[in-house]
Amino acid sequence: MLKAERHNYIKTKLAEEHRVSTIELALDLGISEDSIRRDLNKLHEKGALEKVYGGAIPITEKNKSVFDIVITNEDKKKKIGYKALSLLHDGQVIIMSGGTTNLVFSKLIPTMLKATIYTYSLPIAMQLSQYPNIDLIFIGGKMQKNAMVTIGIDVLQVLSKIKADICFMGVSSIDIKQGLTEEGYEVSVVKKAMIESSDKVIAMFTSDKLNTKKAHVVCDLSKLDTIVTDLDPEEIKLEEFKKSGVSII
Template identity: 65%
Template sequence: MLKRERHQYIMNKFQEVEKINTIDLALELEISEDTIRRDFNELNNKGLINKVYGGAFLVKDKSKNVFDINIINEDKKIIVGQKALSFLSDGQVIIMSGGTTNLSFCKLIPIDFSATIYTYSLPIAMQLSQHPNIELIFIGGKLQKKAMVTIGIDVVQVLSKIKADICFLGVSSIDENQGLTEMGYEVSVVKKEMIKASGKVIAMATSDKINGKMMHKVCGLEQLHAVITDLNPKSPKVKNFVDAGLNVL
């Protein structure tokens, strides 16, 4: 029995029992206690089990993977993303802002889609790196760790020098009167610059973002080419936007 097999055996055993005693397992597998202890130590160091005096327990809440992005309201975001697909066409130069709505959208982009995409979001860049025909350009700068996006003067400078066909803009808040607003000043500056650099601007907003107001203004509704939500365009919640002449879908 190879070491690796024993380790697997131990981990499987925890399906049946809550605790494994060192001595018992040594008898069961007919090997020395020392070996079991060494196994326990290794698994313990890997964070898989909890070694105690006399045996070991399974570690249950294994810390979740750093790279697992938890998307809240993913179903709504998928609806938004699917609608946004209609704005894609091969050969475009695209600016993709950050946020989980845009991340959901990126997951839906056909694998063979061909374009040049600028982004400053780490998760979105990783997602898009799966697409062989997308030329991907990451806009560097200081990282805002929480959102996993770069921000600041470096980002603005790069954006000020490019020209894109279309920008998919994740929104924090959208309101009939205030337009798009953001919580952080720096993000609002970056988004302004993205709008300036893009021919068309598509606002990607799940319904919970509607009628919110935040500190820093990004732009008025008139600067948006379209607003995409998870709602039916006839929904009363978006009636104001439609009435204002906005392209809502």
């Protein structure tokens, strides 16, 4: 399919559904997610749509606030969040990565939880700032504007000095052989530092991330303690992950 034809398809689908997902478009058109992102970026530059995290929305529905974040598969992410609540308890030192799954999770945290939480995600920090008993530490650094997370040496220096009980990590891609991978190199480096600073690592992701991979390796499955997805733990798709020794809830 020619580029112009892809662009017309994207604009038509957007007009019909008022939101498009990078992953779904890649499947529909039989091309890579990177190609779709380039198409969306080009259409965004032309003013044909508004590029958002994970896809795009019509330009007429542009967010009034940078914190009115479009969340795809929100019901699945709530299911993940409710499962992950069982891993929280008072007194923990917690690191939370960015991503909309963790953002949804942060909104479900019990109001009276007493914990210390580090995050480099600005939206998650804003959400957690409302909790009276959470000692919130926002890790400053260079802002990656599309994902609203901080990256760079300043973030790594802070993480190197933390000893957290648990890390809740949003996952872009996970594969039996490749483990966790990320599209961006700088984010992959930050996530590696999170893992090194945490006693337990919890991978949080919707099932569409299973058996996919990106360019930059974060870690292999041996570094993970628990996987939390929207699937039932007995789902056949998770069988190989179970065999690797990781716990699944």
